[in-house]
Amino acid sequence: MASTTVLLLQLVLVSLASASHHYGGMATYTYKGRNTDGSFNVDFRRRSTYSGCSSHHSWYCVVSGHCAPFTYEKGTIESNSIWCETELLSTIKVVNDKPFNMRAHSCCWVNTRNLVSNWYLLTLIDLGMRSDTREPNRSPDVSIIPYLRIPQNCPRTYKLMAFDPDGDRVRCRYGNIPTHECHQCSLPGGFTLDQDSCMLHYNSTTHHSSVFGFEMVVEDFPKNHISLTYSDRSRRSVTPLNLIHPVPLSKLPLQFSVRVESSAPSCQEGVYLPQFINPTPANGARVQAVLNKEMEIIVKAQVSMGRIQAIHVSGPMNISKHTNAHNEFVIKWTPLHNDLGDHYPICFVVDALHQSRVYQSEMRCVLVDITATQVKSHVICTETTMTVMVEKASFPRLHQDHLRLSDPTNTVCSLQTHSNSTHVIGVFPLNACGTQVEEDNDFLYFKNEITPFDNTADVITRKHLLEVQFYCQYPKRGNVTQGFLAHRTNVTVWDKGFGTFTYQFEFYPDNQFHTMIDPISYPLEYDLGSRIYMQIEATSSVSNTELFVESCKASPYDNPNYSQTYSIIENGCKVDPTVVIHPSSDVKEFQFSIEAFKFIGLHDQVYISCSLMMCEAGNSNTRCSQGCINSTSPAKRRKREAIIQSAHHFVSQGPLRLHRSAESPEATGTWNLNLNLVFIVGCLLAAVGMVCGVALYKAKVSKVKYQPLPHLEN
Template identity: 60%
Template sequence: MTTQGEFVIRWTPIRDNLGEYFPICFITEGLSGSSVYQSEMRCVVVEVGRRKVKAKVVCDETKMTVEVEKSSVTGIHEDHLRLNDPSNSACDLQRFSNNTHIIGVIPLNACGTQIEEDDDNLIFKNEITTFDNPNDIITRHHQVEIQFYCQYAKRGNVSLGFTAHRDSITVVEKGFGTFTYQFEFYQTSQFTNMVDPRDYPLDVVVKQMLYMDIEAVSTVNNTELFVESCRAAPYDNPNYHPTYPIIENGCIVDETVQIFSPRHQRHFQFGMEAFKFIGMHDQVYISCSVILCEAGNPNTRCAQGCVNSTSPQPAGHHHRKREAAMQTAKHHISQGPLRLRRSSESSVTNMNMGLMVGCIVAAVAMLCGVMLYKDKTSGVKYQPLTTFET
């Protein structure tokens, strides 16, 4: 007995299935009168691949133009998309978009465009990102990201020197002599295994717990360390904008921060969940403002602890403290970078990732545009605050 028919197997994979193979086996049964017929088992192998985004990138000497077909990306609208730096009105994606395409015309020196280089090329990168609140600057959640860049051939060779790990800083102050601040990352909350300086930059994933220890090394007895503020920035510059506050005025700002009891009063040990800055900033530096005080003195900034910025301070308070050499001036110490692995590099792989390349040849160089699309669940929080004060 021979019959023919069509059967449809429906199955929805998840993000973690990207690149994996799944065998699906089945049999068919037929009924003829009182007899039941069964076929041999058949198997098919399904590969979970990447969904292509229909888009193109055109590069010229001063700008990048990117066009994304709306129909190829689910659930995006130009009024909820932005480039790395949305503050410039010239970078508004609604200016050129239409009913069928998201269109961005991005100057090479604006809209948060990042520049990198290798031995042969200059690479200008930017990214289209979804947002819920236009004022958000960081996220611990995944969102839609459409990355693109233009690559320009260059003449000659350029070599860059880069030292990742930040060394300790040594300070000399009247009444405290010579002392040193050290800022290090640790493997666990036990603070027994320090991360090797040769391992920097540190590769971490979003929401991974980070453990940090700041230590004041001093020959002066009866001193204590106070961390007044800590901020995160995509560069090792506390005045760079945007920065994200972790601790402010001695008060915890980030909701994931955990303070640990140190083994000595000249240590400050804390932990927090890793995050990334929204946009193409894939690295994070942590910079803290620290003070060394006379231990047990109730008139020092260390003794005050968390102080609300609106709380009144006694007149001449800081002047008297400095005269009596009860505390040092504020000093800044930083460590990093932390390099945030994207979801395609980590265990949270992404199914909907497309890569598209378009190249044109100009008279002066070869220009290449590349686009990478990531579909993630949207969800951002945190508000921007001011940068470090000098």
Template identity: 55%
Template sequence: MASTLVLLLPMLLASLASASHNFGGSATYTYKGRNPDGTFKVDFRNRATYDGCQYSHYWYCYNGNCGSNPSNQVGVLDSSTNAPQYNREWCETETVSTRNVPTDRPFQMRADSCCWISNRNGLSNWRLLTSVDLGSRSDTGEPNHSPDVAILPFLRVPQNCPRTYKLMSFDPDGDRVRCRYGSVSDGECGTCNQPSGFILDEGSCSLHYLNSNADPSPYGFELVVEDFPQRHITLAYTDGGGDSRAPLTERRKRQHQPQPHGGAGAYTYTTYPGTTRNLHATTPPLSKLPLQFSLLVDPPAPSCQEGHYLPQFVHPTPGNGARIQAEISKEVEIRVKAQAAYATIQDIIITGPLNISKHRTSYDEFAIRWSPNLDDLGHHYPICFAVESVTGSAGSPLPGTTLSYHYHPSPSSQSGVYQSEMRCVLVDVRKEQVKSHVTCGESTMTVEVEKSSFRGLSEEHLRLSDPSNTACSLQSYSNSTHIIAVVPLNACGTQIEEDDENLIFKNEITTVDSTEYLITRKNQLEVQFYCQYPKHGNVTLGFTAHRRNVTVWEKGFGTFTYQFEFYPNAQFQTQIDPNDYPLEAAPYDNPNYWPTYPIIDNGCNVDPTVEIHSPAHQRQFQFSMEAFKFIGLHDQVYISCSVLICAAGSPSSRCSQGCLNSTSAGHQHHRRRREAATQTVRHFISQGPLRLRRAAESYKSPVINLNLNLVFIAGCLLAAVGMIGAVVIYKAKISRVKYQPLPAFEN
């Protein structure tokens, strides 16, 4: 018995730890068809939000036969540090689990534990309940499809700014959806205390915030989403049984709760003008889903006008409820932009399907990206988002306003965070409409479109964004089976932007009349394509004497190749044979190794003997210098450089600035600056090791390992194949050495 207790105790502690600090969660399910053994295949998507990314809800079979669970996928959807400070952050994860269910009779899954985050409406233990019915519907002939529900896990609103949140609740079967507060007696929630100052319209699934006092603890919401048929239907089960479902009946109720109006410090209470709909059910729902989240009431904002402190969405942000078409195996991108005159746009928070990602672009927009796979075909996925702005403090009032309130947050709590309205869109996944393939090269993008995937169009009626250059003609490379475009990265209307990870080059093929480039009367076709080139990473090819070409790459992305070579003279005609490099090891090839002797720093010549030569190609940088050696007992030395890529002609890029005066010397580290837009971060490459060659050594003779060291460089070339521009920083590296000129007889 004692040994049993020892084994169970760690499991109990882990369970309690993973259950603490819950912000909320949700669940949906998708019927995926019958397995070969006759069982029913169902995918469950369960979302959990905690104050860390390592936790998730544990679901178990609560009622009926829930079948087996052979597989799980878990991933992080989003996280943010703009939460109550004592909770550090919130992080939402999603678990996609596949269950093989032996019967189509109803069953229930549940997750429960302790505890909610500290909240204002007394929630302690949490409980989520999902009800599934796989009976065949008389109206569709298939099992029921659950509503697609979604909401951001952590919402925030200023105390004085009324707001309406439209919960995403799309039903693929066209059923009527009801959103209501949970019931303790039905096991749907832990406490089910309804927050004050809010009105829930069950029929439209709209949550209206009216008024409340600011507080550092959020409210917790424990809602239930159900679907009911629009008319009476029957359900048939494989065991011969059946059941019936009825539509909802509606009861309207006029609301008379007060609502604040005006800016901060000015409150005029009037009657809430809306009418809510309470929906009454006479039969069980077709499905029952939990939808739980947290909402923080912040101190009053200096202004409730969108676009002042509260971010206001602008073009090209899609409208709330928009339907977006996506194709399997192709990335769909949703562009979001917001503005705030008296605050700084900081971040976007999102929720959506597994593997969704967000990025901030160089155009002050956010890009939400997701790639559906074959298993997603025919399904619908809601994506919700909101943009957050910040000020240095609670914000400066607008001219002519007076700000006063009695909320005194602790010194550690955050202030001056403003969240926009929440918008949700629905992504419909369909088959590939136009078959195309994009190849990302070092200086071009090649797109191939199968003509058989669309009808009635030829290359004469298609064009790139800017076809004025003859190199941009689609007739140059197209053939009888494919429309082919080879698009330079800096021509044909190609647009360049960047996010934190990539440089992105975009273009599109659109329909035109052969003689009119502004309008078209042909069948419409629009193929948008882009190439992404990764920006981050130190790259080397180590442990050989001569460094071959180094390529920065990522699967499915384009590449830029850097080549670093030495030449015996300033004509740069014949590079030194790699076989002549004297050593076979490179123990000090490290971008952080110190000390170094700077040759070119921040684009400025540091060594007085450096000469810059005109290259034979615009993608090359050539320089030479007098040979020298390091003082000390070392027999090897390296030349290293740090390069970055810029968009040609961009006046704000680092490349356009040329030499910048630097205070760095041989004993000072180079300080990394924040790179401007349309350029990459620096990439580290190196070449070597190099050492002094004595007169007794012929150019092809075996290497004699002398205890000397030398930067042997009459000519040196850096080639960035596919580069648009470059800034280079060259340094010679060796351990604990000083610099001295090399005697003339050793040059």
């Protein structure tokens, strides 16, 4: 019995410990239709913020038996070194459409300055039919960054995102019902709250390592008297907010944490505190997204002291973020079928780092409206071209003669050449027709669009009847051992396809390099000391680029990082004494040869792997132009902004083996040549990253700027 008691106590302590890292939470709901049995479906979304991603709030229906979840989905919105916000989506089946409460409560918050310990979250859901809209009542849409940071000496105002799809007035108040809406139930000192405008003002207080825990409530009220009618024919009247003791239509919890830190040397935005600049959307901006189409929000900030470090985002499940080549943050999200007609707020802040101190920007929020697909299109990407096809039936008011790509001046950019009776079709090179080149850490993007025009000489339009934006996306780095061509279909706003550029690693019978050895003749076998002729070729539609092979090494396994390797070329220099580099008139080809060898021991095969990159031809500031760099070569300092070059990529070929010979005991049973032609076709995007941007880089340098790789700096 004693051991059972101890075990129960341990379980209780573990439970409390797992819940003792609470930073905040919120909830919203959406009516999703009526079932044949008379019950109603409600999407109930709730977000939980803890110090880790494994915990979440446990909600329950206050009226027993009134509702039960029958679908469930969980996703991570934001995870960083301090906090993690997750979202749970349940479609709840409720027995009727009358008002009811959902509730969650437990212990404990993180250590808070205002002594908030237990957390209480309460939601009022009312699905009654409104007399003004003739539709079921909908809740406000709310969001906030759950962990905010403020320097002690810098007053700041946060405009909380609170939008109501029914057009109701939204009020943000502090919780005032103990053990239901709040624990401490009083606004922390140093802050004021304008309830009607949902603005939270920070004025002044002392700094502290602990956070303030905020326990707020968001409510909506009609602008005029309305009534709600329920399925049992009962009604309730709802009064506007300006009357005495108004009763809200809905009630949502909004809890979050704010940390007041030590003073900043300056409170001016853009010095230490990040300042948002173009093209960052304004706070409260409306953004349109289309079902099953990936949307983008570009965020950019600057500081003169320190550097921009990170972005934090709160939004719908499966939202993502990355950094592009313009030092901008890109927030991406794809709405799905169940999101049609809904509205989703997305909030973000940016951190800057100066020495060891983090400074946070203001918070901005945008509202994303989800609409249905309007134009049906399809895009295919290859290593040299983009093909876009748009169904004419999806835009009957426009004729193909009045549609064009971004820059139609080249005849290859005409949409008339390939179009037919059912589709407008464009087939054009990646580096033509006004295609924009952008990149992030992982991908290179070639973007273009089809837009309407009245006169071929027009450069602007005010008749924005159609805009089909699309892009091809290519991976920039990685070890590629097979090629692929793939595409995503039926994309309208951002049509995206996947394709490959090609590195081709082949063997040749002699130093003429005229005809490669046919793969059907494999496996290939060599005698010890005989010469092996190899060529690496880069395929790209972009001119003025060159291939550079920085290193090659041999390994008994197809792994360039295997512990036992033999260097053939290092830092652009020949290491193996038998290496011969054969001159080629094509700067995108590298031809070389070595004498055949084997690894000592039981290894019977050899793989050859090379690290290579692409550069702008003739640019003296690239790694390619430096050639061989050995320990005695003088260091060359390069200007960062001038370098146009890709990341490193690896291609490999093999295995190779020796001819079996009775006169050569060492060769007997060795080199089981199974020359797997690991056909390296993989768009080593980056390789063309700098490359594919070259043509556009010169014409649009303000939009496409490539930077050198950090490990290449001196």
